[in-house]
Amino acid sequence: MCSICGCGEHETLEHDHHDDHHHHDHGALHAHAADLPVTRMVQIEQNIMAKNQRYADANRQFFAERKLFVINLVSSPGSGKTSLLVKTVEALKAEMPVAVIEGDQQTGLDAERIKATGVAAWQINTGKGCHLDAHAVGHAMDHLPEIKNGVLFIENVGNLVCPAGFDLGEAHKVVVLSTTEGEDKPLKYPDMFHAADLMILNKSDLLPYVDFSVAKAETYAKQVHPGITSLTLSARSGEGLEAWYDWLRAGVARVSA
Amino acid sequence: MSASTPPMHEMSLCEGLVQSLEEQAMTQGFHKIFAVWLEIGALATVEPDAMLFNYDIVARGTVAEGSKLEIIAVPGKAWCMNCSTPVTISRHGDACPACGSYQLQLLDGEQMRIKQIEVA
Structure with a gap:
């Protein structure tokens, strides 16, 4: 007093x-x-994301020093992110170093699926958390073997809302939308499609059986993000995967240059 | 997870907000916060009501306990390439209200920023 x-x-x-x-x-x-x-x-003028941003900036510096092309994969649950990743790491592991960070609320099942391919993976369980943050990703790097001149995939928690606002230090957010979902998802979850630089339309093998319009999904995605790129593929049949691998190879070449 | 506390990133954002407030209390030497004015843009990835819902809980036991959170809504602003003029939009994916084009470049409205705090 x-x-x-x-x-x-x-x-x-x-x-x-x-x-x-x-x-x-x-x-x-x-x-x-x-x-x-x-x-x-x-x-005061302070962004309330300042703390996450500090960790994200540190991660980005760490990735740049190791010339790692880092992808933050986001989608709703069940879009086929992990199946796509399994196919992708199997295809690329012979030509470049690859590692994966898996994010889920519970279980290490996804990391186990990746490890079965022989690629290093670390599982983050967010518990009640609905997204990965840059701090958790920074610590996950302590558990992965050091790789350089390659690609690191971060598979975010299946959620089209919360991960949109959290920079992890990645080069790009890549949003996966499957043909069994509505083509109007970009309009319903505009923040995520605005944050993503690439949209993957997965499960193209099911297009003959579902009422999903690739053209409409692309139009809606460009409404929320005029600069977004789109790829249509099927992790199951392999259709379109080569274009996705080429997109990744180009990114790795850019950061390694 | 009970139905009354769905996972939401506003809890993390509130934690970020309260951590910023505690850092400010340390550096600026105040002991108690009575009110916080937070600017939230219409295009920010945050729901103001969910912030208000979480704030009291997260602030408990901190320098901000019992303080009032005032949210200042900032409209979304974008540059319409077609009209060559700034326009107001309320969400990502809105068309230019004048010409209907989606070729918009964001100018303002993504912030989540503490503006001022009332302290003692």
């Missing part, structure tokens, strides 16, 4: 009366009621 005016009932920490910045205006002693704290306004 302030011994001069006795107003400091709300103050419990140390309280330096010789400090030039001491906020009590003792020139107007007792101008306020003893039970009301003297308050002041502090102007």
